[in-house]
Amino acid sequence: MQEKSPRPYHHGDLKRVVIETAQAMLQEEKGWQFTLREVARRAGVSHAAPYKHFPDKSALLAELATLGFDQLHREVDGTSGRHARASRTEFVAAAKAYIQFGTANPSLYRLMFSADVDKKAFRTLDEAAAGAFAVLTGILERGQDSGALKKQPVRAQAAATWALLHGFTLLAIDGQLLPDKVGAKPIDAVLTSLLEGLAS
Amino acid sequence: MQEKSPRPYHHGDLKRVVIETAQAMLQEEKGWQFTLREVARRAGVSHAAPYKHFPDKSALLAELATLGFDQLHREVDGTSGRHARASRTEFVAAAKAYIQFGTANPSLYRLMFSADVDKKAFRTLDEAAAGAFAVLTGILERGQDSGALKKQPVRAQAAATWALLHGFTLLAIDGQLLPDKVGAKPIDAVLTSLLEGLAS
DNA sequence: CCACGCATGTTGACACTGTCAACACATGTT
DNA sequence: AACATGTGTTGACAGTGTCAACATGCGTGG
Known part of the structure; x- marks a missing residue:
């Protein structure tokens, strides 16, 4: 049987494949502490090929984080859009969507706030983060x-809201919200408490 | 003039010097993303000497984080000790001490919660973190x-309190609490709001 | 259709890293 | 004094991130 031809010299879509390979590796034990050479190996190209699409490794990590903020933005916006006329319900739905995003994507969520991605250095990342944050300020x-x-x-309310959601998301990711320790519905409880502080 | 003798073969206190050198490097731009070889160079020993005191680089980072949790524990406990009979005041003092610790030691604070130190892998670190957290539960x-x-x-209240303090500390570290955006006293405001949710 | 420019691959090299083994030196104990 | 142990050094290894130079192929214009 004739052996399959190797990939043509020009990949044609290598940037997307590098990103998707890195996203898959993000789900593995090392999270984003993979190596760029291993990403290239899995993508089936030479170790230097990703450098034609990303100036360096941190740029790839920033890209992953940017996509994460975009997805977070869509998920939080999506729920709040369905409740746009009921502020309390809108708020709770958005908050739950936020925490749900983090618990569904723990490594990505951590990367988004890690020291390995510098929002000051990557404008698109900074904008994506600001965009996701703006959903909160819009709801408030x-x-x-x-x-x-x-x-x-409203920025003060947004800061308090984000702080609580972020911290709670991390606790949820770390499995620190055991029902026997924090009660059956810790997220509902904390959102109720937060709203008590914010409500007129 | 007789030249100064080089350091004797046995350093005598290398572990402490490696830790202190790493702590100093933590304050630099790269934070804890220094190299162990650079720490050894600055400590004036060979690149492999630290391996006689730390099994690997992550053990050194865990040591730094452990010392951080111990210091956080002392600082939060110290303020709450002075207000032990006035719960609200005790709570506010401890919360401010927490945030103050983070803003005074941004790189250390971030390291303490970074993916580069694994609490499951280092028992002393896990205990130090739990000890610092226990101060909060004690106050509550x-x-x-x-x-x-x-x-x-109480664990639910502690989770909510920690989540808010942690998130707010990160915002403070990142310079996101500008008075013109969040008001003059964002920390007071957020603690007041939190207490409204917690108070009888 | 061809030539050129550009995009995007590969190869090879470099400086550096983390970590280990073997050895060297010094201290402590018997 | 001899031995064991602690703690240094040297050298090596496998691997990394990144770069330069070159190789291949695509797109465009004449």
């Missing part, structure tokens, strides 16, 4: 407009 | 006992 603004939430600097 | 327990805080699973 609508809550204030509707009278459901206190009139306060 | 005393608050519940005194009637100042709701009777709830």
Whole structure:
């Protein structure tokens, strides 16, 4: 039987394949502490080929994080869009979507906030992060407009909301929210508590 | 003039010097992404000498993180000790000490929660982290006992408190709490809000 | 259709890393 | 004094990230 021809010299779509290979490796035990050479091996190209698509390894990691923020943005926006006229429900739905995103994608979520991706160095990443964050401020603004939430600097409310969601997401990822220790519905409880502090 | 003798073959206190050198390097731009060889060079020994005191690089990083948790524990405990009979004041003082620790030691704080130190792999580290966390649960327990805080699973309250403090500490470290955006006293505001949710 | 420019591959090299084994030196103990 | 142990050094290894030079192929214009 005739052996299959090797891949033509020009891959044609190598950037996407490198990204997808890296995303797959992110799910493995080492998370994003893979090597670029191993990504290239799995993508079936030479060790230097990714350098034609990414200036360096940190650029690939930034790309992964950017895609993560974009996905987080879509998931949080998607839930809040369905509840746009009910501030409290909108808020809770968005918050749960946030935590759900983190627990469904623990390595990606951690990468997004890791020291290995520098938002100051990658403009697209910084914008993606800001965009995801803006969903929160949008929900809080609508809550204030509707009278459901206190009139306060919305960035302060957003900071408090993000801080709690982020910390809780990390606890959820680390398996620290055991029902026998924190009660049956820790996420509901914490969101209720947060809303008590934010509500008019 | 007689030249100074080189260091004797036996350093005598190399482990401590390696740790202190690494702590100093933690304050530099690369944070904990230094190399062990560079630590050894600055400590004035060969590249393999640290391997007589640490099984590998991650053990050194775990040691730094452990010392960080111990210091955090002392600082949070110290403030709450001075307010042990006034739950609300005790809580606020401890919370501010927590955030202050993080903003005073940004790289160390980030290392403590980084993927580069694995609490499951280092028992002393895990215990130090648990000890620091236990200060929070102790404060909350005393608050519940005194009637100042709701009777709830204390671990749930601790989870919510830690989540908020951790997230806020990261925002403070990243310079995201600008007064013109979040108001003049964001930390006071967020702690007040948190206490509203926790208080009886 | 051909030539050129560009995109995007490969090869090979470099400096460096983490880590290990074997050895060297010094200390402590019997 | 001899031995065991602790703790240094030297040298090596396998691997990394990244770069330069070259190789291949695609797209475009004449």
